[in-house]
Amino acid sequence: MKKIILSILTVGVLTVQAQDTLSTIDRQALQNYQSLKPGKSKFMLRGYYHTGFENVAEGDESKNQFNFGKIAPILMYKQSDRLFIEAEFEGEFEDGKFQWGIEYANMSFVLNKYMTIRAGKFLLPFGTFMEKLHPAWINRLATRPLGFGHDGIAPTTDVGVELRGAFYSGSVKINYQAYVINGPQLKDGTNEPEEAGMLKFGYFEDNNIDKSVGGRIGVFPFSNGMLELGFSGLTGKVGADGSVYENVRANLYAIDFSLVRNVNFLKSMIDLKGQYNYSQISDANYIVPDDTTGLFYDFNNISNSYYVQLSIRPSMIDNEFLRKLELVGRYSSLQTPEGALWEQNPTQTALGLNYWFDWRTVLKLGYQTTDGLGEHDAPTPITQNMFYIHVAMGF
Amino acid sequence: MKNTVLIITSGLILSLTLGVSQQNGEWKAPASADKITNPFIGNTTATVEGKKLYKQMCTVCHGNTGKGDGMGGMSLNPRPSNFTTEKFQSQTDGAIYWKLTEGRAPMASYRNILEEEQRWQLVNYMRTLKK
Amino acid sequence: MKRYIIILVVIGALVAGTSLNSCKTAAVISSKSGAQIWGETCIRCHNPADPATFSDLEWDVVAMHMQVRANLTPEETKKVIEFLQSAN
Numbered sequence: 241m242k243k244i245i246l247s248i249l250t251v252g253v254l255t256v257q258a259q260d261t262l263s264t265i266d267r268q269a270l271q272n273y274q275s276l277k278p279g280k281s282k283f284m285l286r287g288y289y290h291t292g293f294e295n296v297a298e299g300d301e302s303k304n305q306f307n308f309g310k311i312a313p314i315l316m317y318k319q320s321d322r323l324f325i326e327a328e329f330e331g332e333f334e335d336g337k338f339q340w341g342i343e344y345a346n347m348s349f350v351l352n353k354y355m356t357i358r359a360g361k362f363l364l365p366f367g368t369f370m371e372k373l374h375p376a377w378i379n380r381l382a383t384r385p386l387g388f389g390h391d392g393i394a395p396t397t398d399v400g401v402e403l404r405g406a407f408y409s410g411s412v413k414i415n416y417q418a419y420v421i422n423g424p425q426l427k428d429g430t431n432e433p434e435e436a437g438m439l440k441f442g443y444f445e446d447n448n449i450d451k452s453v454g455g456r457i458g459v460f461p462f463s464n465g466m467l468e469l470g471f472s473g474l475t476g477k478v479g480a481d482g483s484v485y486e487n488v489r490a491n492l493y494a495i496d497f498s499l500v501r502n503v504n505f506l507k508s509m510i511d512l513k514g515q516y517n518y519s520q521i522s523d524a525n526y527i528v529p530d531d532t533t534g535l536f537y538d539f540n541n542i543s544n545s546y547y548v549q550l551s552i553r554p555s556m557i558d559n560e561f562l563r564k565l566e567l568v569g570r571y572s573s574l575q576t577p578e579g580a581l582w583e584q585n586p587t588q589t590a591l592g593l594n595y596w597f598d599w600r601t602v603l604k605l606g607y608q609t610t611d612g613l614g615e616h617d618a619p620t621p622i623t624q625n626m627f628y629i630h631v632a633m634g635f
Numbered sequence: 636m637k638n639t640v641l642i643i644t645s646g647l648i649l650s651l652t653l654g655v656s657q658q659n660g661e662w663k664a665p666a667s668a669d670k671i672t673n674p675f676i677g678n679t680t681a682t683v684e685g686k687k688l689y690k691q692m693c694t695v696c697h698g699n700t701g702k703g704d705g706m707g708g709m710s711l712n713p714r715p716s717n718f719t720t721e722k723f724q725s726q727t728d729g730a731i732y733w734k735l736t737e738g739r740a741p742m743a744s745y746r747n748i749l750e751e752e753q754r755w756q757l758v759n760y761m762r763t764l765k766k
Numbered sequence: 767m768k769r770y771i772i773i774l775v776v777i778g779a780l781v782a783g784t785s786l787n788s789c790k791t792a793a794v795i796s797s798k799s800g801a802q803i804w805g806e807t808c809i810r811c812h813n814p815a816d817p818a819t820f821s822d823l824e825w826d827v828v829a830m831h832m833q834v835r836a837n838l839t840p841e842e843t844k845k846v847i848e849f850l851q852s853a854n
Contacts, residue, residue, distance in 0.1 A: 284827040318827045326831060348834045353841070356834055368811075372835070378812045411792035444832040458837070463794045465806045500809055502706050509706055509809075531771035555705035569746075599710035599813035634812075691797065695805030707805030710813040713798035740818035743801065 280320050287313040287328070290376035292604075292630030298622060307551070308333050309630070310376065312343065322350040344397055355405040361443055362402060364395045365417040365456040366472045367494035367515040369547075377634035380511075380551045381592045382604050383626070385572035387545025393519045394545070395474060395492065396441045398422055400451070411463035416455065423452025423476035424492075426521070428485050433529030434581040437521065437541050439478060439490055448486065452476025455492075470496040478521065485524055493518045507556040514548040531580075539579030547572035553596075568592040568606075586612035586622070600634035659677075664726070668733035675755045676728070685760030688753055692745075703765035711741045718764040729759050799802045800849030803842050811836070817853035 291309035295302065310332040317325045327345035331338065336491040346360030363371040369388055373379055378461055387393050400421030407414055425447050429436030454474030463465055472494040479485030496515040502512050525536035549570040555563050570590040590608035598604070606628050675681035693701075696708035701718035707717035716723055735754055738744030745754055808814040820828060825847055833843040 278823055282827045284824055284825055286828075286831075316827050316831050318830045324830045324834060350833075350840065353839060358834065372811050404834070406835060406839050408795055408839075409789040410790070411794050411797075417837075463792065465810070468810065500706075500811055502704075507704075509709060554710065555706065555709040556698070556702070560714075596710060596813065598712065599816050599819075691799045692801055695802050706809055707801065707814045709809075711816050738853060740854050741816050743817070743849060745852070748800075748848065748852055754833065 248505050261454065267616060282318040284316045285313060286316060286635060287311070288375050288600075288632065288634045290382070290630055290632035292628055295627040296624065297626075298624045302360065311453035312375070317567050317592070324350075325347045325599065333527065338523050353405075354407045355403060357402060358402045360398045361397055362419075363397050364418075364419070364421070364441075364454070364474070365402075365404070366395045366458070366474055366492065367496040367517065368458075368470060368498065368513070369496075369515050370394060370396055373513070375634070376630070376632035377602060379632075380566065380568040380594060380604075381570055381590050381606055381608075382628050382630040382632075383590060383606070383608060385515075385545070385547030385549070385570060386574035386586060386610075387517050387547070387572065391438070391582070392438070392441075392545075393492075393543045393574070394494065394515075394517045395439075395454075397443065398424075398441065399443045400454075413460040413465065415458045415460075418453075418455035420451050420453050421476075422446040423448075423450070424474075424478050424490055426478040426480070426485055426488050426490075426524075428483065428524075429478070429526045429529070433527070437524065437539065437580050438527035438582055439519070439521065447480035448477050449481060452478075452490075456490075458496075466499060466501045468496075468498045470494075472496070479524070480520060488522045488524050490519065490521045492520075502556065504556070506552065508554045509556075510554045511551045511553075512549070516546040517544060519543045537579070539577045541577050541580070543574075543576045545572065545574040551594075564596045566592075566593045566594040566596065568594065584612070586614045588609050602632050604628070604630045604632065606630070638745070662734065662739055664730035664733040668729045669727040671729035671732060673728035673732070673755055673758060675752075675759050676757065680757040681752075681756045682763060685756035685758070686763075688749070688757050689760050691747070693757070701761065715742070718761050719766045721766075724762070724765045728755075728758050728762075731761060798834065798845070800845035800847070800852075804846045804849055806833075807836065807842070807846070815850070818852045820850075820854065822851045825854065831847065 269539060272571040289309065291307065291310045293306050295304045310330055312328055312330045314326060314328045319325060326469075330341045330343050332341075333339070339347070342361065342418070344361050344363055346362045348356050348358040348359050350356050365371045369385065374384065374388070376574075378384070385390075389396075398421035400419055402417060402419035405415070422443070423446070424439040424441050427435045427438045427440055453476065454472065456470055456472035458468050458470040461469070466530060474490075474492040476490065477486070477488065478490045479488035490543070494515055494517045497513070498552045499510075499512045501510060519542065521541040523538055523541060525538045528535040528537050547570055549568065551566055551568040553563070553566040557563050568591065570592075571588070572590075573585075573587045575585050582599040587610060588610040590606060592604055592606035595603045606626075608626045610622065610624045612621065614624075691717065694705055696703070696705045696711065696715040697718060698704040698708075698715075703715040703717040705715065718724070733744070734756055735757060736746050738746075749757075802830075805814050815828075829847045830845050832838060833840065838846070
C-alpha cells in the first residue's frame with residue numbers, strides 16, 4: 241500500500257515538475273518572441289549592380305573591354321508609418337578612378353491619403369525614364385536612350401521640396417508630382433566654350449535667387465492600369481545673377497506613355513514605352529572661343545529628343561526556357577540647336593535579347609547603332625556600333 | 636570577337652543551368668486534406684461566386700483560363716499551377732482547399748484573407764477550368 | 767506666361783488633392799485584391815516581385831519605398847503588403 245501511495249505521489253510530483261518545466265519553456269519562448277518583436281522603425285539595404293562586356297566600333301577605332309558598370313546601394317529607413325528616408329549611392333569608375341556619388345537622398349512624410357511631401361535630393365519626375373526606368377535591373381537595355389544621361393537634355397536630379405501623390409476619380413487614377421528646386425544652370429561658355437548654351441543638371445551651389453518649378457501629371461484612363469499617359473514641365477531662370485545671362489530662362493516639357501499588357505495571340509506580354517523631351521532656352525549671345533576681338537554668336541536654343549521602346553516576353557508559352565527570354569527594340573533621336581557648338585542630330589536603333597533568371601536578375605545581349613551628326617565638341621558625322629553583354633541584378 | 640562569342644555561350648549555358656536548378660519539389664497536400672468534404676458540391680450559386688473571386692484573386696497569376704499564364708506569375712518560381720491539367724484536376728476538393736488555405740511561397744495563404752466559404756466557392760469554380 | 771500655367775497646374779493639383787474626400791472611387795477599383803494590385807502595378811516598371819523574396823518586415827519597408835516612388839495610394843499599399851506577407 242505504502243508503495244502504491246509513494247508511486248502515485250512520485251508520479252504526481254513528476255507531473256507537476258513537468259508542467260512547471262513546460263510553462264518555463266513557454267514563458268521563455270514568449271520572452272524571446274517579445275524581445276524580437278519589431279519596433280516601428282525598419283531598415284533595409286537594397287540596390288542594384290550591373291557589369292558587362294562591350295565592343296564599341298566607331299570609324300576605324302574599335303574598343304573591346306569589360307566594363308565595371310555601376311554599384312548602387314540604396315539605404316531605406318522606415319522611421320514610422322508616415323516618415324521614410326532613403327538614399328541611393330552610386331559607385332563607378334570615372335577616368336580610371338573609382339568614385340562614389342549620391343544619386344538621391346531624401347525624406348518623405350505622408351501627409352494624408354492623397355499627399356506625400358518630400359525634401360532633399362530627388363530624381364526629377366520629368367517623364368518616366370529618369371525617375372522610374374533607368375536602374376539597370378529595370379531598363380530593358382544596357383544603355384540609355386539619346387537625350388538622357390551625360391550631356392542629355394532631360395533633367396536628372398536636383399535639391400528641393402516636392403509634393404506627390406495619387407487619387408482616383410471614378411475608375412481613373414491620377415498621380416501627380418509638383419516641386420520647387422534650385423533648378424538647372426546655364427553653361428555660359430566660361431569654362432567649356434564648346435558647351436555654351438547647354439544646361440547642367442544635378443546639385444550645385446545655386447547661381448541665382450530664382451527657384452525652378454515643375455511637375456508631372458500621370459493619368460491611367462483604364463481601370464486595369466495598363467495604360468499611363470503623362471505630361472511634365474519644368475521652368476526657371478538658368479543664368480547667373482549679375483551676369484549678362486541673368487534673364488535667360490529654360491522651359492522644358494515632356495510627354496510620356498506606357499502600355500503593358502498580355503497579348504493572347506502572341507502568347508506574350510508586351511511593354512510599349514516612350515518619352516518625348518523638349519527644351520527651350522532663351523536666346524543669348526555667347527563668346528566665340530579662341531577669338532580675341534570679342535565676337536559673339538547666337539542660335540535658336542531649342543532641343544528635343546524622344547524614344548520609343550517595345551519589349552515582348554513570351555510569358556504565356558509552356559517552354560520554361562523561352563518564357564524567360566525577352567526581345568527588346570528601341571528607337572531614339574536627339575536634336576540639339578543648329579549653330580551651337582554642341583550641335584548633334586543622331587538617331588539610334590537598339591536591339592536586345594534578355595534572359596531573366598528571376599524577377600530582378602537579367603542577362604542582356606544587345607546591339608545598337610547610332611548615326612548622324614554627333615560628339616558635341618566637334619559636330620561631325622558619326623556612326624557608332626556597339627555590341628554588349630551585361631548582367632544586371634537588383635538586390 | 637572570339638571572346639564575345641565565348642562569353643555569350645557561357646552566359647547562355649549558365650542561364651540554362653540556373654534556370655533548371657531553381658525548380659522546386661512537387662507540392663502535395665497531406666492525406667488528411669483528402670478527407671475534408673466540400674460543403675458546396677454541385678452548388679452552382681457557389682460556383683458563380685467562385686468565378687467572381689477567381690477574377691479578383693487568382694487571374695493575375697493563374698490567368699483568365701487557369702493555365703498559369705497570368706502576367707503576375709511571369710517571374711515566379713515555381714510557376715503558377717495550371718488548373719486545366721489532368722494532374723491538377725485529379726486532386727480531391729479537400730486537397731485543393733487545403734492548398735489555397737495554407738499556401739506555399741510564392742502562392743499566398745488565403746486562411747486569413749478569405750472566408751472558409753469563399754475558399755470552397757473557389758474550389759468549385761476551379762473545377763470548371765478543366766480542359 | 768508659361769511659368770504661370772505651370773504654377774496654376776500645381777495649385778490645381780493641390781486643390782484637387784485636398785478636396786477629393788468627396789470624390790468616390792469606383793467599385794471596380796475598391797474591390798481589387800492585393801494580388802491584383804501587385805500584378806498590375808509593379809509590372810508597369812519591373813517584373814512583379816516574387817513574394818518569397820522578403821520577410822514580412824522587409825516587405826513593409828519595400829512597400830513604403832514603392833508607395834512614394836510609384837505614387838501608390840496608402841490603401842493600395844496596404845493591400846499589396848497584405849498579399850505579399852501572405853505569400854512569402
